[in-house]
Amino acid sequence: MKTVALTCIECPVGCRIEVDLEENKVLAVRGNSCLRGKMYAENEVVCPKRVVTSTVKTTDGRMLPVKTDKPVPKTEIFAVMQKINSATATTPVKIGDVIIKAVCEDANVVATGNAE
Amino acid sequence: MMERDLVIIGGGPAGLAAAVSAYDNGAKDVVIIERDERLGGILNQCIHNGFGLTRFKESLSGPEYAARFIELVRQREITVMLKTTVLDLSADKTVTAINEENGVFTLKAKAIILAMGCRERSRGALNIAGTRPAGIYSAGTAQKYVNIKGYMPGKRVVILGSGDIGLIMARRMTLEGAKVLAVCEIMPYSSGLKRNIVQCLDDFGIPLYLNHTITKIEGEKRVTGVVVSKVDENKKPIAGTEMHFDCDTVLFSVGLIPENELTKNAGIKLSPRTRGACVYQNRETQIEGVFACGNVLQVHDLVDFVSEEAELAGASAAAYLNGKRRTDNAVIVENGKNVGYALPQMIDRSVNENVKLFFRVTGTFKDCTIIARSDDKILAKRKKKIAVPGEMETMLLTAEAVAEAGEKIEVYLETCGEN
Structure with a gap:
C-alpha cells in the first residue's frame, strides 16, 4: 500500500488530502472536508482530470x-x-x-x- | 444639473450587487456609472473557473458569475451608463463625469456607493534595475490582451509575484503555447491560493522560486532576459545566487491597490492600512450618505465576498435614502498584535444587529487564538489551527458585545502559550 498527499483544487479552501492506494485501488481518503474533495482525490490518483x-x-x-x-x-x-x-x-x-x-x-x- | 437618488460608481461585481440590493431594499432611482463598454468589470477577463462556489454552490467562470448579476440588474429599472468615466466627486455628492454622448456633465446624488475596485501595482512601484524595453506587463494587462483582445504578449515568460492573477496567467500563457520559465516570489510563501499552485504551476511543471526576486531586466527595444536572485530574510538579494533566464516577456503580479482617487477628492478619510475608506459597520464612510464596498474598500480573496459586502452597502444606502441616519456615538475598531488591519473601523453603538469584523493577520500562525477585546473585556474569541495573510479572517461581534464595549475594540492574535 502507498499513501499519496494531494491539495484539493475543488474550492479555495485547498484541503490537504491523503489517499491510501493499493495497485490503483483507493482504500481510504483522509483530510477532505466535503464530498467534492473525496471525489476529486479518488479521481486524481487514478486519472487526474481538469476543466479547460x-x-x-x-x-x-x-x-x-x-x-x-x-x-x-x-x-x-x-x-x-x-x-x-x-x-x-x-x-x-x-x-x-x-x-x-x-x-x-x-x-x-x-x-x-x-x-x- | 440632473438629480438622482443613488449613484453607484463602478459596474463590476461590487457595483452590480450593490445596485440590486439597494433597489430591492427600496431605492428606486439608481444609476450605475461604468467606464468600460460593458458591465462586469474584471470578471469579464477572468475566464477561468472557480467563482461562485460559496454563493451559487457551483464553479463558474468570471463572465458567468458577472452574467448572473447583470441579469438581475436588467430585470430591475436601474439606469446603466456605460463608457462613462467619473472625473470628480465632491463632498456634497456632486458627481462630475464624461462620456461621448453628453461630454462633461454633473449629477447631484442623494447617496453614493463607491465601487471602483482596484488597479495593479506596476513595475515603477518596485524599483527594479535595468532598461525599459517592451515586453513588461502587469499580469492583468496580459490577461486582457489574451482573453479579450485575443493576442499573445510573448513566447518566453518570467512572472514576478505569485498572487492568484500571476498563477492564473502562468497557466493561461502555457495553454496558448508560451513557455513560462519561472514564477518568482520574494516572500517565503505564495500569496496565491493553494489550489492555484497545484492546477496552474504543478500541473504544467512550472517552477516556483520562493525567496527570489528579479534583480535586473535586460534588453533595449524588447526584453531579452532577466536576472533572478535569492533574497535573505531582509529581502535583500544575496550576491552569487544570480540565475539568468532568456525571455521576451515579464509579467508582474505584485499586488492590488484600491482605486481611491475619487474618494480622496471628496475628502473622505482613507485608512493607511487598507488604502480604502474608513467605514462604519454599514459601509458608510465619514461623509453621510457615501458608502464603499468591494475591492475599493478592502482587497477580498473571493468575488463571492465582494458581492456580500456590496449587498450590505446597497441595503445601507437604501436605508439612508429612507431617512435612516447614524448617531454620533461610535466605537473605534483597531488592529492589535499580529493583525494587519480590521474593518469596519467604526461601529455605530445604536446598531441592533451582529457585526462581522474582517481582518488579515500579518504572518503564518499555527494553533493561535484571535480575540476582540475592549478594555479588559473579551468580546469574542476563536481558536484557529492555522492563520495566513492570504486568507481574510472574519469574526462575529454580537450586538450585546458592541453595546458592552468601551471607546475602542482591539482585534489581535495570540500565539500558543501567550494566552
Missing part, C-alpha cells in the same frame, strides 16, 4: 470565453486546446451554447459568455 477554460474567436472577430462542460484527462489538455484554437463561434452566442461537441470523450466545449 479558454477563448474561441467569433465570426465577428471577438473573443468568446469557453470551458469544457466536464473535466478532461490532464494528458488531453493540449489536444483540447488545439481544437479550441481552430474553432470559430457563430454569433449570436448565449452562455451554455455548445461550441465544440465531444471535444474529448463526452465533454463538450460550451460558451461561458454572451456575444450578441
